[in-house]
Amino acid sequence: xxxxxxxxxxxxxVRDVSKSFGGLHAVDGCSLTxxxxxxxxxxxxxxxxxxxxxxxxxxxxPPDGGEVLFDGRRLDGLPPYEIVRRGVIKTFQIPRELRxxxxxxxxxxxxxxxxxxRLLDLAFRPRAVRRQERExxxxxxxxxxxxxxxxxxxxxxxxxxxxxxKLLELSRALMxxxxxxxxxxxxxxxxxxxxxHLLDVIEGLRQRGLTFFLIEHxxxxxxxxxxxxxxxxxxRTLTEGTPREIKANPAVIESYxxx
Amino acid sequence: MSYVVPATILxxxxxxxxxxxxxxxxxxxxxxxxxxxxxxxxxxLSTGQFGDPLFHWSHWGPGQPIDLIVxxxxxxxxxxxxGALVAIPTLRLRADYLAIATLALAEIVRLVLKNxxxxxxxxxxxxxxxxxxxxxxxxxxxxxGVFVLVAGAIALTLLFMMLYLSRTPWGRALKxxxxxxxxxxxxxxxxxxxxxxxxxxxxxxMGLAGALMASFQQVIAPDQFVPYTTFIAxxxxxxxxxxxxxxxxxxxxxxxxxxxxxxxxxxxxxxxFALRIDFVNQIxxxxxLVLFILFRPEGIMREEKYLARK
Amino acid sequence: MVRWPSIxxxxxxxxxxxxxxxIAVVVLAAVTGVMAAFLGRSVIQAAIQGVVVxxxxxxxxxxxxxxxxxxxxxxxxxxxxxTVGAYVAFTVNVLLGQNILWGVILAIPTxxxxxxxxxxxxxxxxxxxxxxxxxxxVGIALVLQNAISAIFLPDFLYLNVSVPRDFEIAxxxxxxxxxxxxxxxxxxxxLIVFLHVMLKYTTLGKAMRACADxxxxxxxxxxxxRNVILWTWAISGAFAAVxxxxxxxxxxxxxxxxxxxxxxxxxxxxxxxxxxxxxAMIGGLLVGVVQKLSNVGFGALQRAGLIExxxxxxxxxxxxxxxxxxxxxxxxxxxxxxxxxxGRAVWRRPRRRREVVTSGRP
Numbered sequence: 001x002x003x004x005x006x007x008x009x010x011x012x013x014v015r016d017v018s019k020s021f022g023g024l025h026a027v028d029g030c031s032l033t034x035x036x037x038x039x040x041x042x043x044x045x046x047x048x049x050x051x052x053x054x055x056x057x058x059x060x061x062p063p064d065g066g067e068v069l070f071d072g073r074r075l076d077g078l079p080p081y082e083i084v085r086r087g088v089i090k091t092f093q094i095p096r097e098l099r100x101x102x103x104x105x106x107x108x109x110x111x112x113x114x115x116x117x118r119l120l121d122l123a124f125r126p127r128a129v130r131r132q133e134r135e136x137x138x139x140x141x142x143x144x145x146x147x148x149x150x151x152x153x154x155x156x157x158x159x160x161x162x163x164x165x166k167l168l169e170l171s172r173a174l175m176x177x178x179x180x181x182x183x184x185x186x187x188x189x190x191x192x193x194x195x196x197h198l199l200d201v202i203e204g205l206r207q208r209g210l211t212f213f214l215i216e217h218x219x220x221x222x223x224x225x226x227x228x229x230x231x232x233x234x235x236r237t238l239t240e241g242t243p244r245e246i247k248a249n250p251a252v253i254e255s256y257x258x259x
Numbered sequence: 260m261s262y263v264v265p266a267t268i269l270x271x272x273x274x275x276x277x278x279x280x281x282x283x284x285x286x287x288x289x290x291x292x293x294x295x296x297x298x299x300x301x302x303x304l305s306t307g308q309f310g311d312p313l314f315h316w317s318h319w320g321p322g323q324p325i326d327l328i329v330x331x332x333x334x335x336x337x338x339x340x341x342g343a344l345v346a347i348p349t350l351r352l353r354a355d356y357l358a359i360a361t362l363a364l365a366e367i368v369r370l371v372l373k374n375x376x377x378x379x380x381x382x383x384x385x386x387x388x389x390x391x392x393x394x395x396x397x398x399x400x401x402x403x404g405v406f407v408l409v410a411g412a413i414a415l416t417l418l419f420m421m422l423y424l425s426r427t428p429w430g431r432a433l434k435x436x437x438x439x440x441x442x443x444x445x446x447x448x449x450x451x452x453x454x455x456x457x458x459x460x461x462x463x464x465m466g467l468a469g470a471l472m473a474s475f476q477q478v479i480a481p482d483q484f485v486p487y488t489t490f491i492a493x494x495x496x497x498x499x500x501x502x503x504x505x506x507x508x509x510x511x512x513x514x515x516x517x518x519x520x521x522x523x524x525x526x527x528x529x530x531x532f533a534l535r536i537d538f539v540n541q542i543x544x545x546x547x548l549v550l551f552i553l554f555r556p557e558g559i560m561r562e563e564k565y566l567a568r569k
Numbered sequence: 570m571v572r573w574p575s576i577x578x579x580x581x582x583x584x585x586x587x588x589x590x591x592i593a594v595v596v597l598a599a600v601t602g603v604m605a606a607f608l609g610r611s612v613i614q615a616a617i618q619g620v621v622v623x624x625x626x627x628x629x630x631x632x633x634x635x636x637x638x639x640x641x642x643x644x645x646x647x648x649x650x651x652t653v654g655a656y657v658a659f660t661v662n663v664l665l666g667q668n669i670l671w672g673v674i675l676a677i678p679t680x681x682x683x684x685x686x687x688x689x690x691x692x693x694x695x696x697x698x699x700x701x702x703x704x705x706x707v708g709i710a711l712v713l714q715n716a717i718s719a720i721f722l723p724d725f726l727y728l729n730v731s732v733p734r735d736f737e738i739a740x741x742x743x744x745x746x747x748x749x750x751x752x753x754x755x756x757x758x759x760l761i762v763f764l765h766v767m768l769k770y771t772t773l774g775k776a777m778r779a780c781a782d783x784x785x786x787x788x789x790x791x792x793x794x795r796n797v798i799l800w801t802w803a804i805s806g807a808f809a810a811v812x813x814x815x816x817x818x819x820x821x822x823x824x825x826x827x828x829x830x831x832x833x834x835x836x837x838x839x840x841x842x843x844x845x846x847x848x849a850m851i852g853g854l855l856v857g858v859v860q861k862l863s864n865v866g867f868g869a870l871q872r873a874g875l876i877e878x879x880x881x882x883x884x885x886x887x888x889x890x891x892x893x894x895x896x897x898x899x900x901x902x903x904x905x906x907x908x909x910x911x912g913r914a915v916w917r918r919p920r921r922r923r924e925v926v927t928s929g930r931p
Contacts, residue, residue: 092445096442101438109431111447176446359835370881373878534722546712553695
């Protein structure tokens with residue numbers, strides 16, 4: 001029963017965040033929290049503001065108002081690279097692979113700055129650079145095999161299939177050694193076998209301490225895999241609860257029909 | 260000699276631009292200005308306050324000619340720093356706006372070089388710029404030969420440096436910025452610093468090319484640093500292979516061959532043709548550029564694939 | 570019936586934050602006034618010259634803005650379109666000895682066809698690759714310039730047009746020329762009105778605006794986008810041809826005629842706002858006036874001994890204004906397109922503190 005559990009501090013807090021484009025209020029005073037080491041779902045009809053909220057959290061669109069707190073510290077207003085350094089990363093709904101680079105390169109370039117990316121380090125710390133490069137390659141190959149893309153390491157990213165590009169999005173996020181991953185429709189358009197595999201990987205990672213916050217339209221996936229669901233409607237939270245509670249909630253159904 | 264050295268200098272220039280355009284996708288249309296800044300800095304420092312004895316223009320500068328190596332480093336440093344300064348406000352502009360802004364800035368630089376005569380010698384040119392080892396080697400064949408060696412050594416070193424940088428995480432991060440800057444940001448890269456570094460280093464190399472040019476020609480004029488110069492650099496990279504340092508160098512030598520060849524043929528043509536051959540040359544270049552952009556934008560030698568474990 | 574409340578409301582909104590172009594014109598007038606107070610009548614003369622030269626920029630920039638809006642790339646060959654127009658007029662006017670009017674009448678379809686040809690052969694294949702299209706247009710510009718040089722040789726040539734002498738405006742000491750000034754202003758004004766009417770009221774015009782706004786939407790709404798694009802190139806070319814002839818009348822005929830004004834045209838388009846022909850109009854006038862004002866201004870600086878070159882720096886004034894606009898308000902006066910990559914230009918600085926990062930290792 002909720003209430004009888006000890007309250008766990010949320011890992012992500014969104015407080016009254018707003019983001020408009022021109023006259024359109026995509027996110028309009030949205031507040032929510034995400035508990036650590038969970039797979040939390042974010043659902044809502046099209047135009048509810050879910051993707052915009054994700055972009056606002058990771059700093060791609062700075063919010064017009066409100067605050068975003070991660071691990072108790074403010075994220076809003078920080079540049080995206082700093083937010084990644086703090087442990088939050090997002091995947092893109094439509095995969096944005098780095099086309100003319102290999103899959104391995106795509107992974108190796110993900111994550112906060114490495115020694116070899118700073119010119120001073122290249123000049124004065126060549127051994128550290130070489131060591132980190134070897135570690136990067138090892139880690140990248142490990143992530144690739146975890147996700148099932150193992151043999152494709154040297155393939156140009158532009159040559160991957162749609163489903164493989166989705167896997168690439170996830171692997172890049174993992175390379176950044178995040179504490180929380182925001183997934184924007186991670187299995188949209190992916191075949192069922194691959195979908196299950198992806199979600200098993202995600203669950204496995206969750207058990208090892210990661211938090212996942214995901215936007216998804218496939219209700220099957222959301223109901224089966226998320227332990228907590230937040231519903232957005234017209235730029236703010238409508239309600240939240242366990243899958244069973246949400247399924248039975250008439251307001252949720254109405255928001256989908258009305259939108 | 261009218262072929263090898265200009266081609267080598269062009270190769271060095273192209274390697275600098277390749278970092279900006281080929282690797283990072285920055286459309287710097289002000290290349291000519293950075294070459295000019297490098298050339299004039301070197302020229303003014305290395306000639307000291309010696310005016311041009313023919314016209315008695317006095318150029319600003321130190322009281323004495325300065326050691327050539329220091330002059331070259333100063334040329335590179337100034338070009339690089341100015342490049343970084345220009346970059347700071349302009350790098351967040353999208354590609355075509357960046358091109359127009361840098362083109363406009365380059366024209367302003369050229370106007371300044373041309374008109375501030377007491378500073379640069381203006382249209383009357385800056386002359387008597389020394390060659391390396393000028394005290395030891397007599398002018399003429401020997402001096403030319405020495406210059407070929409010096410320029411060649413510099414070019415080779417730079418080529419290896421570029422090949423190395425391509426395989427470093429820095430080079431990889433630059434490629435990511437080129438492919439999709441927003442995605443690179445979302446993945447955790449500070450794209451602004453990366454672009455700034457690429458722009459600054461590229462401009463420093465362009466300054467080096469300018470200094471070499473000044474030393475080789477021993478006389479420089481502002482009208483050598485016009486948009487067409489910038490255009491040539493881009494043609495070399497696009498035809499040779501953007502993103503591939505070896506391709507870029509190849510492009511420089513092939514392009515220079517074409518130009519040099521045209522000049523040689525001139526002597527054998529009837530006057531009506533000889534007059535027009537330069538225009539035909541440029542028409543061919545323009546058509547080649549369009550064809551390559553349409554059908555083979557990677558250039559002759561495409562960028563090499565990164566293979567982690569060879 | 571016009572309602573009072575809406576007029577008052579509109580005026581209130583106007584007063585609170587007038588549209589950018591009004592601000593720009595007011596600022597420019599103020600600067601002119603200040604300069605005139607210090608430097609005298611030559612400033613006013615410069616302003617008049619600026620409006621004249623600016624109206625040519627308006628013609629050129631409008632055409633440029635049309636193709637920029639619909640094909641989404643900077644056509645660096647546009648200046649050479651103007652040059653081609655000038656040379657066709659020259660051929661008809663000088664080599665064939667006909668009236669200049671025939672020259673213009675022949676120049677217009679020639680350049681229009683040129684534009685359409687280039688669209689069909691080159692730019693259509695470069696859809697979605699704006700930088701590649703830009704580079705291709707530079708290549709084309711080179712071909713055009715040099716083809717003209719090869720045929721006509723690069724000497725300065727002159728059109729056979731009798732230009733009356735300047736006359737003085739009503740004892741003010743300011744001079745004006747009926748042909749160089751009056752004809753230019755008149756023709757430009759007429760063509761701009763024509764463009765405005767066409768864009769606003771004709772089917773083609775509305776289709777052009779729709780395509781410039783969102784070409785995929787236009788296509789699915791049934792607009793024949795391929796034809797509309799061709800027509801856009803034709804009109805753009807026509808305007809370029811007229812601008813080229815006018816420029817040739819004022820200056821001379823040489824292969825680099827159009828290329829030389831290209832940067833001014835881009836300045837006009839950027840200051841006015843990409844994708845808005847009305848922006849190009851205001852931008853063209855602004856750039857022209859700024860250019861001529863800075864001619865006088867730099868001349869004054871030269872006389873004061875601060876710099877050596879003087880009125881030669883007049884391009885610098887216009888370019889500096891363009892660069893300022895790019896840095897401060899890159900969408901331009903009337904534009905709305907996204908000019909910067911990514912979002913905000915300035916981020917909050919993260920506080921650098923050494924912290925222990927615990928992470929869930931994958």
